Amino acid sequence: VILEGRAAWVYGDDFDVDEIVGVENIRTFDIDHLRSVCMQSFTEGFVETIHPGDLLVAGRNFGYGHPHDQPMLVMREIGIAGVVAESFAPLFARTEIFNGFPLLACPGVSSVVRRWARLRVDWEEGRVTLVSSGQTLEGLRPAPEAVKQVRAGGGKNLLLQKLVSPS
Amino acid sequence: VATVACDIATVGATATEKILARASGLPSVKAGESVQATPDRIMVYDFPGFVDVLIHQLEDEFGIHQLTTPDRYVVFIDHLVTNGTAEESDLHRVTREWAARTGANLIDNEGIGHHVAAELGYALPGTFVVHFDAHVAGLGAFGTLGIGVHRQILEPWVTETIGLTVPGTVRIDLTGALAPHVDARDLLHTLIWRHGADGFLNHVVEFGGPGASSLGLGERQAVGGMIMFTGAMSALFEADDLVRTYIRSVSDAPISEAVSDADATYVDRIAVDLSTIEPLVVRPGSTNGAHTDSVTAVAGTQVSKGYIGSCASGRIEDIRAAAGLLAGHRVHPSFALTVVPTSNRIRHQAEREGLIEILERAGATVAGSSCDQCFGYARPLAEGEVCISTGTLNVRGRMGSPRSDIYMASAETVAASAIAGRIADPRQL
Numbered sequence: 001v002i003l004e005g006r007a008a009w010v011y012g013d014d015f016d017v018d019e020i021v022g023v024e025n026i027r028t029f030d031i032d033h034l035r036s037v038c039m040q041s042f043t044e045g046f047v048e049t050i051h052p053g054d055l056l057v058a059g060r061n062f063g064y065g066h067p068h069d070q071p072m073l074v075m076r077e078i079g080i081a082g083v084v085a086e087s088f089a090p091l092f093a094r095t096e097i098f099n100g101f102p103l104l105a106c107p108g109v110s111s112v113v114r115r116w117a118r119l120r121v122d123w124e125e126g127r128v129t130l131v132s133s134g135q136t137l138e139g140l141r142p143a144p145e146a147v148k149q150v151r152a153g154g155g156k157n158l159l160l161q162k163l164v165s166p167s
Numbered sequence: 168v169a170t171v172a173c174d175i176a177t178v179g180a181t182a183t184e185k186i187l188a189r190a191s192g193l194p195s196v197k198a199g200e201s202v203q204a205t206p207d208r209i210m211v212y213d214f215p216g217f218v219d220v221l222i223h224q225l226e227d228e229f230g231i232h233q234l235t236t237p238d239r240y241v242v243f244i245d246h247l248v249t250n251g252t253a254e255e256s257d258l259h260r261v262t263r264e265w266a267a268r269t270g271a272n273l274i275d276n277e278g279i280g281h282h283v284a285a286e287l288g289y290a291l292p293g294t295f296v297v298h299f300d301a302h303v304a305g306l307g308a309f310g311t312l313g314i315g316v317h318r319q320i321l322e323p324w325v326t327e328t329i330g331l332t333v334p335g336t337v338r339i340d341l342t343g344a345l346a347p348h349v350d351a352r353d354l355l356h357t358l359i360w361r362h363g364a365d366g367f368l369n370h371v372v373e374f375g376g377p378g379a380s381s382l383g384l385g386e387r388q389a390v391g392g393m394i395m396f397t398g399a400m401s402a403l404f405e406a407d408d409l410v411r412t413y414i415r416s417v418s419d420a421p422i423s424e425a426v427s428d429a430d431a432t433y434v435d436r437i438a439v440d441l442s443t444i445e446p447l448v449v450r451p452g453s454t455n456g457a458h459t460d461s462v463t464a465v466a467g468t469q470v471s472k473g474y475i476g477s478c479a480s481g482r483i484e485d486i487r488a489a490a491g492l493l494a495g496h497r498v499h500p501s502f503a504l505t506v507v508p509t510s511n512r513i514r515h516q517a518e519r520e521g522l523i524e525i526l527e528r529a530g531a532t533v534a535g536s537s538c539d540q541c542f543g544y545a546r547p548l549a550e551g552e553v554c555i556s557t558g559t560l561n562v563r564g565r566m567g568s569p570r571s572d573i574y575m576a577s578a579e580t581v582a583a584s585a586i587a588g589r590i591a592d593p594r595q596l
Contacts, residue, residue, distance in 0.1 A: 014364045014455040016562055023564030029216070061365035061398055064455065066560055069216075069318070090369050090400045091301050095317035145201055145330045156224070156321055163229055163325065 001102055001150055003081050003121040004131075005053035007113050009039070009046070011085075015058055016065035017072065017092065026068040034074035050079045055119055058085035059110040063092020072096050084109050084121060084128055084139070097146045100154030104128065106139030123150070178428055181336040182293075182403050183371045185425040186312045190295040198335040198432070207294040209323045210303060212243040212280050212538070213262045217299060221324050222265045229325045237270035239327060241289055243280025244273070246538045249545040278510025278536035281305050281392060281478040285384075286512055288418030292406045293425040297323050302478045302559060305392030307402040308384055309410055310424060312371070313391075314401050334400045335434040336427070337370045341378030343442035348593040350488065351386030352480060352557060352577040354439075355393045356447040356459050362437075364455035368398035370434055373427060375405040378441045384413060385482030385509075392479040393559065396454040446593060449575040451561050458561075462580055468590040470574065472554040473498075473581045474566070476507030476534075477541040480557030483513050483520075485578035489531075490522040492582040492596055498530035499588030504581070505532045507540055531585070543567040555584045 018026055021037050028034065039046035056075065062085035072080075082102040086109060093103055102123045109128060113119065118131040126141035142150070152158040180188070180195060188196045190204035211218055225231045234240060244259050259275075266273035277283045281302050284290050292310030296303060301315025316322075316329065323329045345354070358366065372394055374387070382390075382404075391402035404410070406424050414422060446462040475481060475489055486508060498504045506526055508514035514536060517523050523533050539545035541558040547567030548554055554566060554573050561573035576584070579593035586596065 014453060014457075016453060018562060022569060023562050024569045027216075061368065064364055064396075064398075065453070065562060067317070087365060087368055089365075089395075089398060091315055091317050091395060094319050098317075098319040098321075143201060143332050145332075155319060156228075159322060159325055160228065 001123040003053065003055060003102065003123060005051065005055045005081055005119065007057045007115055007117045007119060008050055008054040008080065009042070009056055010110060010113060010115050011056065011058035011062060013059035013086075014061045014064040017063050017067050018065060020071035021074060026070050028070070029073075031074065031077055034070055035078060038074045038078065047078050052079035053081045054079060055121065056080055056083045057109055057113045058083060060086040061089050062087070063089040065089075067092040067095065069095070072099065072101060076101060082121065082123065084119065086110050097142070097149055098155040100150050100152070100157070102150050104139045104142070106137050108137055109139070112137065179430045179432060181427045181431045181433065182310070182373060182405075182425040183312060183336050184333060186293055186295050187333050189293070196333050198333050200333050201330065202333055203328050203330050204295060205328050206239070206297045206323055207291070208241050208289050208296045209239055209320070209327070210241045210243070210280065210284060210289070210296055210298040211320065212245055212300065213259055214246050215258060218242060218262050221321065222261065224321060225325055231325060234269045234271060235327055238272065240269070240271035241284065242266055242271055242273050243283065244275045245278065245280045245283070247544060248276055248537045249535065249539040278508070278513070279478045279481075279538055282388065282482070282509045285309055285388070286417060286510060288414070288420065291414060291418060291420055291422055292410065293423045297329055301395040302392045304394050304399075304401040305388040305478055307391035307394070308387030308404050309414065310403060310406040312401055312403060315395065335370045336373050336431070337367045337399070338373050338375065338427070338433045338436045340376035340436065340438045341374060341441055342376055342438065343378050343440045344381040345441045345444060348579050349444050349446055350485070350577040350579060351382060351389040352393070353444050353447050354441065355390045356449055356575075357444050358397050359454060360447065360456045360459040362397065364396060365398035370399055372397065372399045372402045373405070374402065378439070379404055380407045380409065381441065383484045384409060385484040388482065389479045446577060446580050448580065448590060449561055451572040451574060452563060454561065454575070462576065462590065462592045465574070465590050466592050468574070470553045470555045470584055470588070470590055471502055472548060472552055473502060473504040473585045474507070474540055474554060474556040474558055475578045475581050476505070476509065477558045478509065478538070479559050480578050481507050481509035481513070483516050485557065486513070486517045486522050486526070487520070488579045489582040490525040492579060492593060493529035493531065493586065494525050496529055496586045498585045502585050502588045503532070504530070504585040505534055505540060505546060507534045508536050510536050540566070548573075555581050555590060557581055
């Protein structure tokens with residue numbers, strides 16, 4: 001899995017992803033509504049600036065708190081392809097990998113990467129390259145089950161392949 | 168019922184490694200290994216977008232209409248139960264019908280599932296439980312490894328097994344005892360204050376040592392239930408006679424305790440003297456260390472609502488402590504205090520001990536047991552309201568209006584604040 005895109009936002013430490021849509025919007029699955037509120041408390045017009053394949057960058061413990069589905073649901077919908085963070089809260093990481101969304105833990109990334117920097121991420125190798133400078137950061141390679149889940153487009157697809165239509 | 172040592176013959180293994188080895192059918196496992204484990208219980212609570220989706224996926228996408236081991240499944244109805252409307256019954260009807268069809272355990276309105284699980288004997292020492300919600304780690308009070316897996320719950324739901332990486336263990340040796348008017352929530356928030364919101368990231372926190380036995384079961388449950396906010400995957404307390412006596416009162420099942428070997432490999436080992444802990448308050452917005460402070464630093468802050476309840480409080484110890492402070496006092500006229508016993512059994516016990524009468528005479532409202540106030544479904548906060556709460560979360564909007572604020576503290580600090588009408592130090596009452 002190779003990702004290439006710009007750092008659309010750089011979040012700080014212990015970031016509670018529910019803030020992306022606001023806690024008042026964590027019970028709706030209306031994707032148009034979620035698009036309309038995405039990142040509204042951080043910046044104007046975030047959704048319109050995203051190119052498909054763009055990435056999120058964050059500090060330590062990204063996904064802290066009670067992570068709900070809506071924030072990353074809308075991020076995927078607008079074209080965000082993955083997250084590179086210093087580290088991830090375990091519940092957030094488990095659920096988003098199961099949703100087929102690549103997350104890469106890469107110590108040092110949040111101090112090196114500025115917003116809109118272009119990144120190339122070799123997810124399975126755990127490597128991040130800043131395209132402009134060629135600087136490379138070594139992160140943690142994902143666990144084998146995480147690779148299987150992301151390659152299958154999510155844990156549910158993997159289970160369906162195994163249980164419903166064995167190849 | 169005989170209590171026997173865990174039958175996994177290993178050396179240098181943590182309790183977590185032993186529990187996951189047994190659940191995976193392996194002689195031993197080590198932190199960092201990938202395993203496919205069979206949880207002793209698969210727990211969920213009925214909430215739109217979760218159990219309705221899981222039932223649909225199980226039956227319509229996976230074609231599974233008969234569970235291999237229905238007794239493994241435990242579904243709690245503890246959310247969205249307080250309005251008594253037809254809408255609520257409709258919401259839970261699908262789940263009730265599915266449980267009746269499949270033979271899955273359905274625990275309907277007996278209180279907060281993360282606590283009721285213990286009362287019904289679903290949390291046995293040395294066993295492994297998964298839930299979509301990470302507060303299930305409170306069952307670590309009984310030596311049960313409870314791991315929250317959010318959307319990955321689909322995997323055990325359809326296969327009765329789950330793939331995971333065996334977590335490492337941080338050992339916390341507790342000494343001393345908590346001072347009067349200091350409780351387990353203060354211990355939990357102290358751990359975050361001292362070690363950060365990612366202090367124990369991805370690990371299981373194992374509590375032991377002489378101080379651990381000074382904590383009541385409810386206090387241990389509160390610490391475990393909130394351990395996710397230290398970054399940890401779960402928490403385990405070493406079983407002691409208090410746990411054994413309790414377990415024998417709720418279950419006839421054979422018990423196989425898992426205890427870390429003396430030469431177990433820990434990621435880290437930390438000593439905490441319980442007598443050094445003081446009452447803490449967590450400011451609105453996040454549970455992290457930057458938001459945590461001594462009660463003396465925030466005392467005097469105006470608050471208008473108080474909530475004692477949730478899976479991380481509301482137990483008999485909390486109700487006794489709150490009643491102890493409120494006896495002979497009145498809740499401040501500008502303040503509304505609600506106490507929600509964590510389960511029906513706890514409410515019955517509080518009634519027998521005369522605590523409900525003390526609380527109500529002091530002006531508090533005692534509500535039926537449920538999760539509903541913690542997430543703003545029952546008695547939501549209005550715009551501009553400021554609440555001091557023993558709930559699990561203080562992000563803006565959690566308990567109602569996105570323009571309300573939530574401070575978090577222990578049951579005693581909430582009770583003291585209720586009397587004062589502002590945040591107050593329970594030691595100074």
